[in-house]
Amino acid sequence: MQEMWEKFVFLATYAGMTTLMRAPVGAIVATQEGEAIIREMMEECTATAAASGYAPRVGAMRSMVDSLTERGSKGTASMYRDMVDSKRTEHEHILGDMLERARAANVPAPLLRISLTNMQAYDQERAAS
Numbered sequence: 032m033q034e035m036w037e038k039f040v041f042l043a044t045y046a047g048m049t050t051l052m053r054a055p056v057g058a059i060v061a062t063q064e065g066e067a068i069i070r071e072m073m074e075e076c077t078a079t080a081a082a083s084g085y086a087p088r089v090g091a092m093r094s095m096v097d098s099l100t101e102r103g104s105k106g107t108a109s110m111y112r113d114m115v116d117s118k119r120t121e122h123e124h125i126l127g128d129m130l131e132r133a134r135a136a137n138v139p140a141p142l143l144r145i146s147l148t149n150m151q152a153y154d155q156e157r158a159a160s
Contacts (some may be wrong), residue, residue: 036085040076041095043129046108046122047146048072048099050153053111057104069099072142076129082136114153117160122150 045056048069052059059065073095077087087095098106113120126147133140 033085033088036080036083037087037091037095039125039129040073040080040087041091041098042108043076043125043143044069044073044095044099045106046110047126047143049107049111050114050120050122051142051146051149053114054107055104056099056101056106060100060102060104066100068142070096072146073099075133075138075140075143078138079129079133079136079140082138083132110150114150117157119157120150120153122147122154126150 048059049055052065056069059069077092080087098104110120110122110125126143130140130143130147133143
C-alpha cells in the first residue's frame, strides 16, 4: 500500500503538471516559476498521502523530485500524451481521486483543483467535437 501511495503522489503530480502546462518536465522547469509550481503540486499530493496514513518515504521523495525537476527532460505523463492525441484520459481516476481525498482530509489543494478543472474542460471540448 505504501508503494501504491508513492506512485499515486508521483503520477498525480506528473500528470497534473504536464497536462496543465501542456509541456514536458524539462520545459516546465526551464521557466521562472515552473520548478516551484511542480514542488507545490507535489506537496499537495504528499500532504494528502500523509493525511491518509502513507507519507512518502525519503527515498521515494528523492526519486520523485529528481524525476519531476530534471533539467532538459522530455518526460511527459501518458495522460498528457493522450490529451495531445485527443483521446480519453484517466484524469478523474487520478487527479479527481487525489483531489477528493485531499478535500476529505482538509488538505488545501488549489493546484490539484486547477489541474482537474483543466482536464474536465479538455473533456468538454473533446466531447463537443
